Amino acid sequence: MRILFFIWFLLTTIYVKSQNHIKTYQVAFQSAKLIHHTKKFAFESNGYSLFLDAKICTQTNGKKAWQQYYGYPRYGINLVFHDLGKPSILLGNAIGIYPFFDFGFLHRRKSSCRFVIGSGATYVFKPYNIKTNVAQNAIGTHWNNSATFQLKYEYNIYRKINLFFGIGLSHISNGGYAYPNLGLNYYSIITGLGYNSNYTKIKTLYNRHSQSKWSLSLIYGFAYREIKVVGGPKYPVRIFSLEPAYHYNNFKSIRSGIEIEYHFVSAYFAAHTELANDINSAFKAGLRLQGFVGHEWLIGPVSIELRIGYQFLKSSIYAGYPLYNKFVIQYHLPITLLNILRFKRELH
Known part of the structure; x- marks a missing residue:
């Protein structure tokens, strides 16, 4: 319940704060591969996984100094569906929700590079169960923490429509709250489309020669x-x-x-x-x-x-x-x- 309350609080905060800002929407597909980071896995995973995610975020406009300093980043909420891979009878699926920051760099007239970092909660449908899922020793609870890191290239293909692609790293675990907890780590290839409302950057007012x-x-x-x-x-x-x-x-x-x-x-x-x-x-x-x-x-x-x-x-x-x-x-x-x-x- 505390996790759900925290997510509700973040959603409400983002909604209220975004009323005077520009919204951005993105849909992405990720072809992911489970990383065998330990020999303690009681199962062998093969093939690839599919992640589907939808983002709604706010494009900052530079009214605050930190927005200018970090190059007008975006922030918002990401909803993710995880196909955790094979054997699917053991790993199953998961859904996640987490807030994130999206930082832009190497800006060009129609393109930019993006670095995304986010953390939140993921619900795993098939965790370890001593009777029905004993070989799934990576995740021991339904509710888990999740973290994601993404590096993307974004290009404007038509007016407000952007195409992006890149690579990602995802982590799911309960932090040792319940045993077993070897965790699941995935690397992925990302591709997707985004809708960005136009905005005009405000002239930089931030004094970069700040005192230590x-x-x-x-x-x-x-x-x-x-x-x-x-x-x-x-x-x-x-x-x-x-x-x-x-x-x-x-x-x-x-x-x-x-x-x-x-x-x-x-x-x-x-x-x-x-x-x-x-x-x-x-x-x-x-x-x-x-x-x-x-x-x-x-x-x-x-x-x-x-x-x-x-x-x-x-x-x-x-x-x-x-x-x-x-x-x-x-x-x-x-x-x-x-x-x-x-x-x-x-x-x-």
Whole structure:
């Protein structure tokens, strides 16, 4: 329900914000191939898959500085139908919905290159089932997270009609919420048509010689993991991070910091085996101390961050690999500390 509410919120936001902007519509076909990224698959996939997607998006017009800086990007919602490939009796089909950004570069009079990045929710019709679909060990739940990356070339063939083609990479998994979760990865060839309303670019008003500055972020997150036992308990993971950042312009920053994770499954396992001598030892088994560096792109109220880090303090119980990476998408609510203090004072 939380995923559906989030998607409804995004759809409503895009609809309201797009009333004074130009809309773009696209329909695309993708010939996709499942990537065998692990030998743990209990099935052999062959042949190609077919993805059908429909996009409705808003073409920004440069009224805000970030729109000018990123070259008048588009943003919107993508609806996708996935034929997950063969054997179809195991993999079946899926439908997905996710918000996305579409960035243009190498603009010409009638053409441009596009980079699309999006993330949302995908419903898989045939996940793992201990009775009816035991060989499908890639996806363990109906609802999953999905992410897509696309690189396309777009050409205007007639008035407002555009033809585009390119390549894509798609990922579907539940993030370890339920076991099994090997995930599904596809590369694809894309072709499609789009309808773009004409628009006139506003003269650049953004001052590219923006001043650099520092910031400090304190972030809390949580997740749930299911370990090894299908249908077993889901153990919480708590995440705290302290993240200083250097903003070398108004829309990009270099970030580093420390991250503390607490994995309840490690502490539980240690407390119920001979691996821990006492409760304190069991508690320490769940701690992870990690250092990381990353880069953030601020796109309106949304930030996209890529991180790479290393676990300095880790337990040997379900610790994973010491070197890790994260792909973080955040929506920043327009609330400042001053407004919070003012609201608190008015309540008193």
